[in-house]
Amino acid sequence: MDVLGNLLDGFGHALSLQNLLLAVLGVTIGTLVGVLPGLGPATTIALLLPLTFVFEPVGAFVMFAGIYYGGMYGGSTTAILLNIPGETASIPTTMEGYPMARRGRAGAALATAAIGSFVAGTISTVVITFLAPGMSNIAKLIQPAEYFSIMVLAFVTVTSLMGDSIVRGLSSLLLGLTIGMVGIDQMTGQPRFAFGLPELYEGLSVVALAVGLFAVAEAVSTAASRHRPQQAPVTVEGRIGMTRDDWRRSWKPWLRGTAFGLPIGSLPAGGAELPTFLSYNVEKRLSRHKEEFGQGAIEGVAGPEAANNAAFSGVLVPLLTLGIPTSATASMLLIAFQIYDVQPGPRLFDQQPVLVWTLIASLYLGNVMLLVLNLPLIRVWVKLLSVPTALLTAAILTFATLGVYSISQSVFEVLIAYGFGLLGWVLHRARYPVAPLILGAVLGPLMEVQFRRALAFSEGDPSVFVTRPVSLAILLVAAACLIGPAIVRGRARASAPPPPAETP
Amino acid sequence: MTQRIVSAGFLLAAVVVLVQAYAIPQGNGYQAVGPRAFPLLVGGALAVVSVIGLVQAFRAGAGAGAQDAEAEETHWPSVLMLVAALAGYALALVPAGYWQATTVFFAVVARVLGSRKVLRDVIVGLVLALATYFLFDRLLGITLPPGLVRLAI
Numbered sequence: 001m002d003v004l005g006n007l008l009d010g011f012g013h014a015l016s017l018q019n020l021l022l023a024v025l026g027v028t029i030g031t032l033v034g035v036l037p038g039l040g041p042a043t044t045i046a047l048l049l050p051l052t053f054v055f056e057p058v059g060a061f062v063m064f065a066g067i068y069y070g071g072m073y074g075g076s077t078t079a080i081l082l083n084i085p086g087e088t089a090s091i092p093t094t095m096e097g098y099p100m101a102r103r104g105r106a107g108a109a110l111a112t113a114a115i116g117s118f119v120a121g122t123i124s125t126v127v128i129t130f131l132a133p134g135m136s137n138i139a140k141l142i143q144p145a146e147y148f149s150i151m152v153l154a155f156v157t158v159t160s161l162m163g164d165s166i167v168r169g170l171s172s173l174l175l176g177l178t179i180g181m182v183g184i185d186q187m188t189g190q191p192r193f194a195f196g197l198p199e200l201y202e203g204l205s206v207v208a209l210a211v212g213l214f215a216v217a218e219a220v221s222t223a224a225s226r227h228r229p230q231q232a233p234v235t236v237e238g239r240i241g242m243t244r245d246d247w248r249r250s251w252k253p254w255l256r257g258t259a260f261g262l263p264i265g266s267l268p269a270g271g272a273e274l275p276t277f278l279s280y281n282v283e284k285r286l287s288r289h290k291e292e293f294g295q296g297a298i299e300g301v302a303g304p305e306a307a308n309n310a311a312f313s314g315v316l317v318p319l320l321t322l323g324i325p326t327s328a329t330a331s332m333l334l335i336a337f338q339i340y341d342v343q344p345g346p347r348l349f350d351q352q353p354v355l356v357w358t359l360i361a362s363l364y365l366g367n368v369m370l371l372v373l374n375l376p377l378i379r380v381w382v383k384l385l386s387v388p389t390a391l392l393t394a395a396i397l398t399f400a401t402l403g404v405y406s407i408s409q410s411v412f413e414v415l416i417a418y419g420f421g422l423l424g425w426v427l428h429r430a431r432y433p434v435a436p437l438i439l440g441a442v443l444g445p446l447m448e449v450q451f452r453r454a455l456a457f458s459e460g461d462p463s464v465f466v467t468r469p470v471s472l473a474i475l476l477v478a479a480a481c482l483i484g485p486a487i488v489r490g491r492a493r494a495s496a497p498p499p500p501a502e503t504p
Numbered sequence: 505m506t507q508r509i510v511s512a513g514f515l516l517a518a519v520v521v522l523v524q525a526y527a528i529p530q531g532n533g534y535q536a537v538g539p540r541a542f543p544l545l546v547g548g549a550l551a552v553v554s555v556i557g558l559v560q561a562f563r564a565g566a567g568a569g570a571q572d573a574e575a576e577e578t579h580w581p582s583v584l585m586l587v588a589a590l591a592g593y594a595l596a597l598v599p600a601g602y603w604q605a606t607t608v609f610f611a612v613v614a615r616v617l618g619s620r621k622v623l624r625d626v627i628v629g630l631v632l633a634l635a636t637y638f639l640f641d642r643l644l645g646i647t648l649p650p651g652l653v654r655l656a657i
Contacts, residue, residue: 054645167556167557168557170553171550171553171554174550175514175517175550177546178521178547178550181542181543188538188539190529190538190539192525192528193521193524193543195524216590219586220583223585223586223616224578224580224582226579226582226617389618390613390617390618391614393613393617394610394617394625394629395610395632397609398606398610398629398636401593401594401606402640405597405648406646409647411594414594414597415594418590418594421590422587426510427510429506429578430507430509431507432510451537451541451545452537452541452542455537455541456537
């Protein structure tokens with residue numbers, strides 16, 4: 001297990017001319033789609049997933065790493081210029097980045113986001129390189145009962161962090177788990193929830209689910225609100241770059257953001273929301289320019305963007321070593337792995353060393369490409385923001401359909417994706433978060449496997465989850481995460497007037 | 505209002521899940537847990553959570569009115585027309601052919617969303633449809649429905 005040797009091997013694979021071109025292509029298309037308003041990184045990946053299938057796995061994952069970073073960077077561009085967060089983790093960026101852009105400092109905001117993401121991404125990738133193989137060895141020791149409990153913990157923390165109601169988050173999650181169970185049971189061959197439809201025996205395609213919930217739902221939502229005035233993007237004036245003062249005010253937030261994002265993201269409970277909000281609050285408290293916060297303080301862009309990127313890299317640790325995704329974007333990555341019949345988890349590093357190390361090497365590459373390509377090209381990306389909404393929405397639906405059809409060659413799956421699009425829109429209107437739904441659908445089948453293995457070892461005794469000390473401890477932490485916020489919120493509600501309705 | 509309907513929908517879903525889960529045969533005696541246990545667990549949890557959600561949605565009462573402000577502004581004709589366009593597109597995809605159906609669909613959706621430049625929309629749609637058709641069908645080798653008119657190239 002020589003990490004550096006493996007990494008060099010990975011670079012050897014990633015640096016072939018074909019793979020380099022795929023990385024450039026991935027970053028470019030990822031940014032291109034990610035920049036479009038309303039399309040967060042998860043939607044971007046859902047839309048672009050089909051494009052990677054035609055390449056062999058290694059090439060596809062190199063391209064994928066590019067799309068991942070490009071999509072994220074595109075998301076922060078929309079947050080800064082349009083005040084539209086592509087996902088919850090980008091909200092802090094909108095709070096400072098958009099005011100900066102309106103004051104004519106868009107160039108500096110975009111630059112600090114890009115450079116901060118690069119710094120955070122690179123540091124995190126280095127840490128992951130050394131941390132992940134070790135974690136993978138620890139993960140091999142985990143028994144089914146504990147595995148199940150860790151998944152419960154991941155579900156609970158992710159759900160209680162997303163959206164404003166734990167009940168609605170859990171409803172969404174459990175619906176996702178149900179969707180994941182549709183089809184023939186892997187162990188017994190028994191069809192479940194198929195309602196006699198042979199089309200459903202294979203299960204509901206997670207690609208159709210993701211494309212529907214993210215891309216189609218976004219289009220329906222645009223149609224539903226079409227008479228509302230559209231927000232014009234802020235123009236980018238002056239040069240893209242930072243003054244000496246900007247650098248002085250940015251570098252510490254970048255590092256602090258990384259320090260929040262990486263460890264929290266690496267936990268099988270994290271996600272990217274918590275570290276970005278933490279980073280925002282800490283920068284606000286530490287800043288010598290407190291009065292600027294809310295009016296466009298550069299620290300408020302630099303910190304959360306770094307935290308976001310670090311968390312996104314950190315999320316790869318539980319994903320690769322445990323097979324547990326802790327964000328919507330990570331779920332999309334897991335789906336990509338599964339399409340290639342690769343199951344991330346403790347054995348991944350042993351079974352697929354070439355794939356894993358090439359993927360890690362391409363994370364370094366993706367980061368560099370992003371900085372090299374995007375800073376000079378920002379003005380090109382910004383032009384995309386002026387594409388009329390009507391054409392944009394039509395294009396999103398076209399690509400969503402093409403994606404689902406090209407994978408499945410089935411009109412039925414396309415209709416399923418549309419159906420999920422409507423479901424996603426209805427849930428969004430009723431303020432139910434959709435990320436837990438995806439998480440449940442993707443992780444549910446794996447969770448059931450561990451559940452049944454644990455019960456098989458205990459010969460059917462369900463107390464196994466609470467009599468094994470480690471499993472019990474994890475479940476207690478999960479229970480605390482579930483009940484704690486409810487109590488805090490209950491107290492806050494009792495003592496304060498109800499908060500204004502949240503605008504999604 | 506939306507929240508009440510949706511939370512009721514969740515309760516209904518929970519009932520369906522539980523009924524369907526009960527209908528799953530227990531499987532043979534060799535396994536400690538058959539294919540039924542996990543669905544029952546999930547269905548039960550969904551029932552509990554959705555009952556709480558329903559109670560919350562109805563208790564919110566007048567306060568929920570403000571939260572639904574967005575819902576009241578929903579432009580239903582656009583949503584219904586979009587749904588019709590999607591259904592038509594999915595059904596026409598194979599018989600009419602990929603690029604033909606896509607061109608029409610693109611222009612229709614743009615129109616539904618308020619565009620009034622029909623010619624531009626058709627041209628953009630056609631270019632997009634042909635470009636993706638050639639990329640996927642000819643370059644990447646993913647077969648898309650050709651429809652009646654086969655392109656010579």
